Amino acid sequence: MQPSPHASIAMRAVRTLILIASGVIFFAASAAILRNVLPAPLTTEADRRRLVFERASPPYDTVFLGTSRTYRGLDPAAFDTRTAAAGRPTHSFNFGLFGLRLFEARRVLKDLLAADREDRLRFVFLEMPPANWALERENLQSDRVIRYHDWRTFVDILRYLNQDPQTSVWSGWPRVVPLMENQANRGLGAAAFQSLAAGEDGVDDFIEQGAAELGDRGDGFQPLDQALSRADGDARERMEERHRLLLPSPEEWEESIEKLRKQLSAHQTVTDVAIELLAELSALVDQQRATPIFYLAPGFTPQWDVRGAHERGSVPALLAFDDPDRYPELYDRSLYFDKGHLNERGAELFSVVLADAFLDLQGP
Amino acid sequence: VIFTELRFIPFLLVVFGVHWLLPGHRSRKVWLLICSYVFYAAWDWRFLSLIWISTLVDYLVGLRLGALPPDDPARRRWLLVSLWANLVLLGTFKYLGFFVESAIALLDWLGIGADPWTLRIVLPVGISFYTFQTLSYSIDIYRGRLEPVRSLLDVALFVGFFPQLVAGPIVRASDFLPQLNRARRLDDVVWRSCILLFLSGFAKKACISDNLSLIVDEFYLHPERYDLLATWIGILAYSAQIYCDFSGYSDMAIASAGILGYTIPLNFDFPYLATNIREFWRRWHVSLSSWLRDYLYIPLGGGKGKPWHRNRSLMLTMLLGGLWHGAAWRFVLWGGLHGAALAAYREYNDRVPARFRGRVPVVVATVATFGSVALLWIPFRATSMADATTVVASAFGQGAGTTSADWRLLVVFAGLAAAHWIASSGKPARALVRAPGWVFAAWVGIAIACISAFSARAVEPFIYFQF
Numbered sequence: 001m002q003p004s005p006h007a008s009i010a011m012r013a014v015r016t017l018i019l020i021a022s023g024v025i026f027f028a029a030s031a032a033i034l035r036n037v038l039p040a041p042l043t044t045e046a047d048r049r050r051l052v053f054e055r056a057s058p059p060y061d062t063v064f065l066g067t068s069r070t071y072r073g074l075d076p077a078a079f080d081t082r083t084a085a086a087g088r089p090t091h092s093f094n095f096g097l098f099g100l101r102l103f104e105a106r107r108v109l110k111d112l113l114a115a116d117r118e119d120r121l122r123f124v125f126l127e128m129p130p131a132n133w134a135l136e137r138e139n140l141q142s143d144r145v146i147r148y149h150d151w152r153t154f155v156d157i158l159r160y161l162n163q164d165p166q167t168s169v170w171s172g173w174p175r176v177v178p179l180m181e182n183q184a185n186r187g188l189g190a191a192a193f194q195s196l197a198a199g200e201d202g203v204d205d206f207i208e209q210g211a212a213e214l215g216d217r218g219d220g221f222q223p224l225d226q227a228l229s230r231a232d233g234d235a236r237e238r239m240e241e242r243h244r245l246l247l248p249s250p251e252e253w254e255e256s257i258e259k260l261r262k263q264l265s266a267h268q269t270v271t272d273v274a275i276e277l278l279a280e281l282s283a284l285v286d287q288q289r290a291t292p293i294f295y296l297a298p299g300f301t302p303q304w305d306v307r308g309a310h311e312r313g314s315v316p317a318l319l320a321f322d323d324p325d326r327y328p329e330l331y332d333r334s335l336y337f338d339k340g341h342l343n344e345r346g347a348e349l350f351s352v353v354l355a356d357a358f359l360d361l362q363g364p
Numbered sequence: 365v366i367f368t369e370l371r372f373i374p375f376l377l378v379v380f381g382v383h384w385l386l387p388g389h390r391s392r393k394v395w396l397l398i399c400s401y402v403f404y405a406a407w408d409w410r411f412l413s414l415i416w417i418s419t420l421v422d423y424l425v426g427l428r429l430g431a432l433p434p435d436d437p438a439r440r441r442w443l444l445v446s447l448w449a450n451l452v453l454l455g456t457f458k459y460l461g462f463f464v465e466s467a468i469a470l471l472d473w474l475g476i477g478a479d480p481w482t483l484r485i486v487l488p489v490g491i492s493f494y495t496f497q498t499l500s501y502s503i504d505i506y507r508g509r510l511e512p513v514r515s516l517l518d519v520a521l522f523v524g525f526f527p528q529l530v531a532g533p534i535v536r537a538s539d540f541l542p543q544l545n546r547a548r549r550l551d552d553v554v555w556r557s558c559i560l561l562f563l564s565g566f567a568k569k570a571c572i573s574d575n576l577s578l579i580v581d582e583f584y585l586h587p588e589r590y591d592l593l594a595t596w597i598g599i600l601a602y603s604a605q606i607y608c609d610f611s612g613y614s615d616m617a618i619a620s621a622g623i624l625g626y627t628i629p630l631n632f633d634f635p636y637l638a639t640n641i642r643e644f645w646r647r648w649h650v651s652l653s654s655w656l657r658d659y660l661y662i663p664l665g666g667g668k669g670k671p672w673h674r675n676r677s678l679m680l681t682m683l684l685g686g687l688w689h690g691a692a693w694r695f696v697l698w699g700g701l702h703g704a705a706l707a708a709y710r711e712y713n714d715r716v717p718a719r720f721r722g723r724v725p726v727v728v729a730t731v732a733t734f735g736s737v738a739l740l741w742i743p744f745r746a747t748s749m750a751d752a753t754t755v756v757a758s759a760f761g762q763g764a765g766t767t768s769a770d771w772r773l774l775v776v777f778a779g780l781a782a783a784h785w786i787a788s789s790g791k792p793a794r795a796l797v798r799a800p801g802w803v804f805a806a807w808v809g810i811a812i813a814c815i816s817a818f819s820a821r822a823v824e825p826f827i828y829f830q831f
Contacts, residue, residue: 019805026809034817043821143821177370184816190575193818196770197579 034185041191042206044144046108049095051207054115061120062092066127069297071096073342075351076219082355094220102129102277107148113288121290128296128306140178149178156273163271223344224337246338253333256300257324270309279314295319298330300339319357367616368570380623389547393521400526411488415524421449422498423519429505430512446502450495457488458691490530494523496655501537510538518544527620531613533631533651548625556797558622563811565615568608574820576605587755594769595758600777602745603738634788639729641705656685679703698744
């Protein structure tokens with residue numbers, strides 16, 4: 001008896017689906033094998049800082065992980081001088097990254113802690129991310145974004161979007177692309193080939209290429225006014241324009257401080273997903289037998305209600321410098337390169353103030 | 365849209381899905397034409413007008429040629445209309461700036477001052493390919509080898525069919541138009557071959573060509589800096605890059621057309637395994653070399669007549685073939701050198717008895733042919749004649765550069781050569797096409813994982829887009 005045409009079509013459809021499923025399984029298995037076999041690529045600024053941190057001699061025992069506000073506004077040398085003067089010396093490294101995201105911080109922190117091979121880290125300072133950049137919207141296909149878009153982060157992002165009343169969970173759909181690229185190890189083998197094509201020691205070359213970004217002392221700190229003095233051409237023009245446009249006039253500055261005072265009493269509520277992530281960051285540092293210390297850098301960007309998170313125990317130690325009444329010296333216009341970043345003098349002062357707060361936190 | 369860009373995959377899937385869901389043959393052709401124009405407009409919608417002009421002119425010329433008796437002298441005039449229209453388009457957008465600049469340079473050299481003005485004409489992507497296609501349509505009708513097509517839709521789809529629109533293969537009207545007469549059937553699609561071809565093309569482009577472009581670009585930026593080893597690595601890298609880039613594109617174009625039910629002829633047949641330069645041209649960019657043979661070389665006299673006449677036809681064809689690649693003297697030089705090599709090979713064939721010619725081992729002949737072709741790529745790729753001279757000097761140990769390269773790259777090239785040789789037998793492809801379903805599915809899964817991991821991060825435009 002001949003099978004009906006419908007049965008035949010159904011059989012073919014089932015067979016096709018089974019074949020596609022087989023292909024997907026083999027793809028996933030191959031991708032997992034390749035991920036473990038291929039060398040980790042050296043492409044992002046986080047890779048460069050991790051390598052410098054890992055190779056430092058003597059090893060660093062204190063690290064500041066944060067955004068450009070940390071990168072441009074926290075001077076490890078000033079911090080170390082202050083702690084040494086207090087009889088509790090530190091040797092610190094600035095691990096500030098432009099626009100570090102909360103979801104990215106987990107991956108960066110894990111890599112950073114793995115680079116502490118001699119277990120010399122004692123203190124990990126974690127800058128609290130401002131509320132309005134918990135998620136980046138640009139460069140979804142950049143190497144950096146793809147690197148941290150694993151399944152777990154993807155699900156966390158969707159949960160975050162679902163909990164945030166200002167966003168829709170559907171706004172997370174463009175993240176399917178970096179997730180796919182992450183799962184498919186996009187460019188991992190190509191990076192290895194490119195290292196070979198470079199012809200020399202890829203690691204040394206890679207560090208050397210970005211050495212200027214690590215500052216004069218190579219401790220990761222480079223204030224914007226110093227970067228401006230060394231820039232030329234288009235880069236210099238862009239920085240000068242930024243300085244001109246983003247540093248408010250004295251009158252506007254006072255208005256901004258007044259606005260900040262009002263914002264302090266109306267912090268944006270932190271979501272459960274963010275609380276979990278902060279607790280996880282804290283636990284990761286604990287596992288390394290180091291002490292996590294969260295801090296809010298001085299600035300004008302609206303912050304999360306991290307004090308609430310601190311009270312709930314997710315953030316064990318919190319040093320907040322977002323209050324212009326409590327730290328008026330950190331809100332002097334002359335200490336800023338632009339509204340979001342301290343200049344060299346401001347960075348030095350903030351590092352000293354942070355060191356004092358840190359010493360107070362440690363107790364006598 | 366570049367075939368290796370992520371956005372091409374959903375585009376192709378939508379085109380494919382809707383194409384096969386549409387009920388009628390005509391509606392499918394309309395859909396394909398719309399998609400083809402959208403594909404082209406994604407680059408620059410303004411230049412769609414050039415495609416329309418080319419299409420319309422040859423459609424009307426074709427109808428007129430078909431309506432006239434074979435011995436009517438007016439046929440020749442109508443053919444000239446097609447030639448004139450297409451060559452004016454090509455000449456204006458591709459060559460006018462080049463000729464103006466060359467004329468100014470010549471006048472300057474002669475000591476006759478000329479105002480240095482340059483034309484800033486954007487080269488429309490694919491113009492060299494589709495003008496040759498439309499020309500073949502009119503010429504074939506003129507020669508009585510093809511019946512004119514009454515359907516403007518069919519002619520428009522023949523010219524604008526997106527898989528081959530921007531970088532070939534140059535499809536002959538006699539190959540493609542008959543396919544439009546019959547409704548395509550999903551059951552006729554040779555799935556495995558298409559998937560295999562698409563993935564191998566993707567791998568060639570994204571994993572080999574794009575990765576090698578980093579080496580090549582760096583090398584040709586300052587060729588004077590490199591020593592003998594690095595120079596040969598640069599030369600080999602470009603030879604591999606241009607082959608993988610163009611043949612990769614052709615493979616993906618053929619596969620994309622294949623899943624829509626259309627057949628586009630193969631454009632490359634493992635050219636680097638050729639044992640002589642003539643065989644190389646029978647294997648490299650087959651659609652162009654056969655077009656040049658049928659529409660230029662043979663009308664010029666071909667292989668008939670005295671040796672001088674034959675060689676003149678050959679040189680003229682290759683010089684114009686070189687110029688087709690780009691409006692620059694280095695392409696003309698490249699074509700001329702290939703013409704000279706072909707003429708020399710013909711002389712060798714004519715003068716050396718077959719019993720002696722047969723004694724050259726195949727390996728030696730293959731390596732010698734590949735070496736010649738690789739060296740001839742130098743003027744094609746170098747940014748100036750001075751750079752080309754520098755590279756040639758360095759390749760023969762006369763360079764002053766000291767920067768070396770990692771010798772392990774030679775192992776990579778040996779691997780590529782081995783893969784080229786193994787694939788040329790066709791056995792791996794045949795084995796995969798005949799394998800059980802789950803084996804093929806597993807291979808596809810593994811291949812995609814490998815392609816993704818080894819794809820260069822930056823998607824480079826196809827080299828032949830600029831031609």
